Amino acid sequence: MHHFSYVGNNLHCESVDLATVAQLYGTPTYVYSAATLADNYTRLAKGLSGIDLQICYAMKANSNLAILRHFANLGAAFDLVSGGEIRRVLAAGADVKRSVFAGVGKTEPEIKLALENEVFAFHVESEPELARINHVAGKLGVKAPIAIRINPDVDAHTHAKITTGKSDNKFGIPLKFAAAAYEAAAKFPNIAIKGVQMHIGSQLTDVNPFVEAVSKVAPFVAELKAKYGITYFSIGGGIGIVYKDALASGQQSWWDNQPADKRPLTPEVYGAALLPLLKPLGLKILLEPGRNLVGNAGVLLSRVEYLKRGNGRNFLIVDAAMNDLVRPAMYESYHEIVPLHRDTTRPALVADIVGPICESGDCFAKERQLQQVGEGEYIAFMSGGAYGYAMASRYNTRGTAAEVLVKGSTFELVNARESFETIIANEKIPAFLK
Numbered sequence: 001m002h003h004f005s006y007v008g009n010n011l012h013c014e015s016v017d018l019a020t021v022a023q024l025y026g027t028p029t030y031v032y033s034a035a036t037l038a039d040n041y042t043r044l045a046k047g048l049s050g051i052d053l054q055i056c057y058a059m060k061a062n063s064n065l066a067i068l069r070h071f072a073n074l075g076a077a078f079d080l081v082s083g084g085e086i087r088r089v090l091a092a093g094a095d096v097k098r099s100v101f102a103g104v105g106k107t108e109p110e111i112k113l114a115l116e117n118e119v120f121a122f123h124v125e126s127e128p129e130l131a132r133i134n135h136v137a138g139k140l141g142v143k144a145p146i147a148i149r150i151n152p153d154v155d156a157h158t159h160a161k162i163t164t165g166k167s168d169n170k171f172g173i174p175l176k177f178a179a180a181a182y183e184a185a186a187k188f189p190n191i192a193i194k195g196v197q198m199h200i201g202s203q204l205t206d207v208n209p210f211v212e213a214v215s216k217v218a219p220f221v222a223e224l225k226a227k228y229g230i231t232y233f234s235i236g237g238g239i240g241i242v243y244k245d246a247l248a249s250g251q252q253s254w255w256d257n258q259p260a261d262k263r264p265l266t267p268e269v270y271g272a273a274l275l276p277l278l279k280p281l282g283l284k285i286l287l288e289p290g291r292n293l294v295g296n297a298g299v300l301l302s303r304v305e306y307l308k309r310g311n312g313r314n315f316l317i318v319d320a321a322m323n324d325l326v327r328p329a330m331y332e333s334y335h336e337i338v339p340l341h342r343d344t345t346r347p348a349l350v351a352d353i354v355g356p357i358c359e360s361g362d363c364f365a366k367e368r369q370l371q372q373v374g375e376g377e378y379i380a381f382m383s384g385g386a387y388g389y390a391m392a393s394r395y396n397t398r399g400t401a402a403e404v405l406v407k408g409s410t411f412e413l414v415n416a417r418e419s420f421e422t423i424i425a426n427e428k429i430p431a432f433l434k
């Protein structure tokens, strides 16, 4: 359920007409719905009610400070992956004490920053990392709380570039070596064993890989509880969202009327399948959802620049590009594309929807059908709240998109566009070239 829909023929986010936002702030601009963010959070929490649950929002999906503040207000902690993300949590006025720090390449300064801010735990991905954390904790005179990330070698049935829980992925420690890793951890004087973690991949639309992974790891989790008194089990993130028919999925009735095999993986289905496996463990359960909380809460607004008629092909050239939303270029992913002003009397247009960047890969959709739209009109890329702005670059010396948060009938700019002038101003020509 999300809060984007046509009111009359104009696309709204909550009670705000998106054309107003596009006119005021220009394009490309990301727009997020505060109500959708809150609904997603509470729906997931409800889906897993009845256990001691800690939701650590995987902020890599969208780390805008306003969104972090919003989730912190709702009671969320965070799944962090860099020193920059620790700083962001602090800048959002939230604390790091209930948050976890993941990633295969944690540097010494990052470990120090996490310890100084009393991170809930490090999610350790290798034995050399354990040694480094032990070393930094010793210098600070503290004990570092840790959980080891287990790689359960389960196929998440998702895009190859976003699967993480197979033995050929760089993440975690294989289950068969995990007992030895915990034994090693127990010997380090400045390490405190607190829990165990796993994460099998992103954009999962089927609950079975989650069930398989939790079932596979659960006996080991029980052993760790008996041996080291661990207090929590983090089952990671990865719950998928609807990308096709994203707009329709905001209507509860449409959602309910889909045949069971077409319905997306909902928090209710996820909870119902996993609770029976998790409850008997008698541990705090951490979730690390990213996309599921923010994906359908955001859209990217863009302006049509040209309709170019090619040889047997049309190209709709818009002012957003792969530097703003890289997912289609990177994972061949689908985003629904809709006009801000709907006009059912116009004929359909079939076109490749492309950005201005000098790469053939700068293409959002091939031979997509939408209504005829012309220069100066606006379109929206749906389901852009996750891994949209967060993955933006400055390729082709393009400024970045602006970000706007809507709440009811109000909206505010939560990140100003970085202009190409600013990008250039940060660079300098060294004296030895002058």
Ligand SMILES: Cc1ncc(COP(=O)(O)O)c(C=O)c1O
Residues within 6 Å of the ligand: 058, 061, 079, 102, 164, 199, 201, 202, 203, 236, 237, 238, 239, 288, 289, 290, 291, 292
């Ligand atoms: C360790 C970890 N936790 C959580 C997530 C969040 O994933 P998602 O956005 O699919 O929920 C990721 C990214 O896939 C991750 O690597």
Ligand SMILES: N[C@@H](CCCC[NH3+])C(=O)O
Residues within 6 Å of the ligand: 060, 162, 202, 203, 327, 331, 386, 387
């Ligand atoms: N960035 C990816 C997912 C990777 C998840 C991060 N571990 C996406 O857009 O879909």
